Amino acid sequence: MHRHKDVATILIVEDDAVLGQVLARVLTRERQTALHVPNMSQALRLVKSRWPRLVLLDTGLRDGTALKVAESIRALCAGLPFIFLTAYPRHKSAFPDWVNRLVTKSIDLPDLRRTVDAVLAEGRPSSESDPVETLFLPNVAGSRQDATNVNR
Numbered sequence: 158m159h160r161h162k163d164v165a166t167i168l169i170v171e172d173d174a175v176l177g178q179v180l181a182r183v184l185t186r187e188r189q190t191a192l193h194v195p196n197m198s199q200a201l202r203l204v205k206s207r208w209p210r211l212v213l214l215d216t217g218l219r220d221g222t223a224l225k226v227a228e229s230i231r232a233l234c235a236g237l238p239f240i241f242l243t244a245y246p247r248h249k250s251a252f253p254d255w256v257n258r259l260v261t262k263s264i265d266l267p268d269l270r271r272t273v274d275a276v277l278a279e280g281r282p283s284s285e286s287d288p289v290e291t292l293f294l295p296n297v298a299g300s301r302q303d304a305t306n307v308n309r
Contacts, residue, residue: 165188165189165211166189166207166209167184167191167192168191168194168200168204168209170200170213171215172195180269183269184213186270189273197218200214201226208234209237211239213239214226214241216243217244223252224253227239238257239257240260241260243259257276
């Protein structure tokens with residue numbers, strides 16, 4: 158059950174095309190729309206035309222650091238919540254306190270959904286003491302058919 162009655166647009170900024178598609182499929186639900194873009198410039202264009210309620214942001218983009226991308230987006234949409242997605246375990250204290258969550262790419266898909274729902278429900282940055290959420294993402298290097306079936 159969702160707290161918000163409006164559709165929540167989630168912006169996914171991930172340069173791995175297959176992983177971005179999997180995340181968009183998993184996070185698109187009745188009251189959530191997930192839009193995937195592969196880079197910083199497309200993310201900024203999308204934010205200017207459609208204000209998301211949450212940004213899921215890869216920390217290792219090819220065209221900019223997560224902090225650079227997030228700060229540019231925050232300049233357009235102050236107070237927008239962010240979930241940083243990283244391939245390498247890091248402590249949340251390595252990032253500014255306005256980063257709501259830090260999750261590893263080993264995240265379990267149902268846990269990712271719960272994390273997104275929790276951040277949307279909070280509507281505010283969490284404390285710096287939040288732990289890194291280590292969850293499991295299925296191996297997305299497999300076939301596109303596997304990626305298509307992951308949400309079924």
